[in-house]
Structures are given as C-alpha cells and as structure tokens.
Amino acid sequence: MFHTFVLFCLSWWSLIGVFGTKTNEIQSVSVMEGDSVTLNSDLTEIHEDDDILWKYGAENSLIAKISKERHIFSSYDDAPDGRFRDRLKLDDQTGSLTITNTTTEHTGVYQLQITGAKRSSKTLSLSVYARLPVPVIISNSSHCSSSSSSSNCSLVCSSVLNVCDATLSWYAGISVLSSISVCDLSISLSLPLEVEYQDKNTYSCVLNNPISNQTTHLDINTLCHTCAGTTALMIYVCIY
Ligand SMILES: *[C@@H]1O[C@H](CO)[C@@H](O)[C@H](O)[C@H]1NC(C)=O
Ligand SMILES: *[C@@H]1O[C@H](CO)[C@@H](O)[C@H](O)[C@H]1NC(C)=O
C-alpha cells in the first residue's frame, strides 16, 4: 500500500514536471521595428484533424485559426484593436504566423494552441525595438566661456527617443565612461563629457538597445574649436 502511494506521488510529480516545462518554456524573439517576424509553430505539416489557434496578449485575443478538416484558414487582423491590420500571414503548410512591417505595439506574448490527435501549446514573447536615431554631440559653449575651465572642453551628447528601452553612453576607446537610460516624460537623454583640448583618446557617444546601436564619434578639433579659438584670439589680441 505504502509503495503504491510512493509510486503514485512520484508519477504525479513527474507529470507536474512535464507540464511545468511545457507551459513555462517561453521562446523569446526580438526584431527591429519595420521588419517582418515569423512566429514558428515548429510543425512541419498540419494534420487533417489538427485545430490551430494563435492568440495575442493578456486578453488572449484570437488572431488566427486553422482547422484543416473544416477548411478554416483565417487570420483576424482586426482583433484586438486593429494593430495587426493587413500585417498577418499564415503559412498553410506549417501554421506559422508572420507579422509584416512590425511596430513596437506588436511587442507582447503570443500563444499557439494545437488541439487534435496531440494537444500542445507554445508561448512566444516578441520584443519589437524602435529604430534608433544617431546621437548628436554638441559643445556646451556656455560652460566653455567660463574662464575656470579654460583647458577643458565641455560636451553634451543627446538623443530624442520615442521609446524608453535605450541607453546612451560615452566611450573612450572601448571603455564605457558614463551611461544614462532614464525614461522621463520628455523622453530625451543627454549626457555630459569634459575633455582636455590636448586629449588624444578617441571618444564616441553610443545609443543602444538590446539588438542595435548608433554611434557618433567625437571630433575634438572641430567641436572644441570655438572655445580654443576664442582663447587663441584673446592671446593674439593681448600680444598686439
Ligand atoms: C509600415 O507601417 C507604417 C506605420 O506603422 C506605415 O507608415 C508604412 O507605410 C508601412 N510600410 C509598409 C511597407 O507597409
Ligand atoms: C552646460 O553646462 C552648464 C554648467 O555645467 C549646465 O548647467 C548646463 O545644463 C549644460 N548644458 C547642457 C545642454 O547640458
């Protein structure tokens, strides 16, 4: 009796284990805004008695349905709110779902449910990242005119974003000097840097998200020219 009970517990646990891995395994997919992405069904072919459902988001909105037996083969691109309009393509061989011309609004959780001879489900987490603008480096000229830091050039790197998942950093060579990734209401990032005019390092300002980056290299001679020029001119004026 006791043995049977242990056996029962073991098989119960292993059952939970199997379900646990099946439902908790979330596949992550990342793309750049504007790209197409295919949510893979992992099927090589759809069986005659398979029903396939694709659902999106917390509300589990039905966005596509295949029932080979009943000749249903539809995507519902008005669900939940039109964000998928004219963007869904179903593969009639595999049941994979392609979203074309993605926007950041398509970020979210997608669920594939297959019912038929074998039941299975699959969860995908899609992240669509915005295309990043090239960061802009300007010299902070007001700071430059203050005589206290005449051997230094004050710079600011900045970027205006329409999303919050990006980081702006100053690099000297390949080392990070400073970073900022605050997302406030204005959604603009700016990061200062102080360099000496004679500095021979190569500085760059990098805006990056998890899948891409945009880099602007600092040209000290061009950007810090005005400050140096003023100093040089003053010396020139004094000599004469
Ligand atoms: C992609 O979507 C944007 C709006 O989200 C639209 O302006 C653009 O025309 C679309 N491009 C294509 C090729 O459909
Ligand atoms: C320029 O430097 C001054 C003084 O350090 C600072 O108050 C100001 O915010 C800086 N300007 C920009 C655009 O960062």
Ligand SMILES: *[C@@H]1O[C@H](CO)[C@@H](O)[C@H](O)[C@H]1NC(C)=O
């Ligand atoms: C000038 O810049 C250097 C290095 O960037 C810094 O250590 C120093 O404190 C700065 N000097 C002034 C007067 O701001």
Ligand SMILES: *[C@@H]1O[C@H](CO)[C@@H](O)[C@H](O)[C@H]1NC(C)=O
């Ligand atoms: C920027 O992206 C390129 C590839 O596109 C990569 O080689 C480089 O290391 C990245 N730079 C940074 C600072 O992340």
